[in-house]
Amino acid sequence: MIAGEPCWRDASGAAALDLPWRVVMPDGSTRTDPSQWAEDAAVLAATGWVRSTLTAEDVAALSPPPPPEPPGWTTPAGWRLSTTPEAVSSLTSLYVLAARREQLGIPQTINLTDTNGEQHSLTFSEFDALMLAYGAAMEAANG
Numbered sequence: 001m002i003a004g005e006p007c008w009r010d011a012s013g014a015a016a017l018d019l020p021w022r023v024v025m026p027d028g029s030t031r032t033d034p035s036q037w038a039e040d041a042a043v044l045a046a047t048g049w050v051r052s053t054l055t056a057e058d059v060a061a062l063s064p065p066p067p068p069e070p071p072g073w074t075t076p077a078g079w080r081l082s083t084t085p086e087a088v089s090s091l092t093s094l095y096v097l098a099a100r101r102e103q104l105g106i107p108q109t110i111n112l113t114d115t116n117g118e119q120h121s122l123t124f125s126e127f128d129a130l131m132l133a134y135g136a137a138m139e140a141a142n143g
Helices: 041-047 056-062 085-103 124-141
Strands: 006-009 022-024 030-032 050-053 072-074 080-082 110-113 119-122
Touching (some): 022 041, 080 085, 085 110
Antiparallel strands (some): 022 030, 110 119
16 A cells, blocks of 8 residues: 555544445444445445545554564674573573583584574684673673
8 A cells, every 4th residue: 555545534534445344324324335335425425434545644554563573682793683581591502502512622513593584604603702792782681
């Protein structure tokens, strides 16, 4: 939907993309099926519905807000890691395992998934630095 497209306005001036299925006339009777009563000028006048066009404000009001960004921390590389308790626990566990492998001299690549679902491969050294910054951010957030 964009500004300038046709719409309907109720008696209060609020925009609607479609007419309601049923309207109540001043005498208490009702009309159903807007494909029929939309052509009856008397019904439109009595119920307050008028043809109009959408404004930018209407489009904003009729559009759902964007979903909230999941809780996260932006890495120095610009991608985000989740900061939910489950993610913190998972990353901490992964770090403990990676640190032990590093101590044992087992080569490894650490794969992390960001909040957009993209995979990032890190060396242990990169992961270590990332986890220090992540931990500092979590500590600061929990102040």
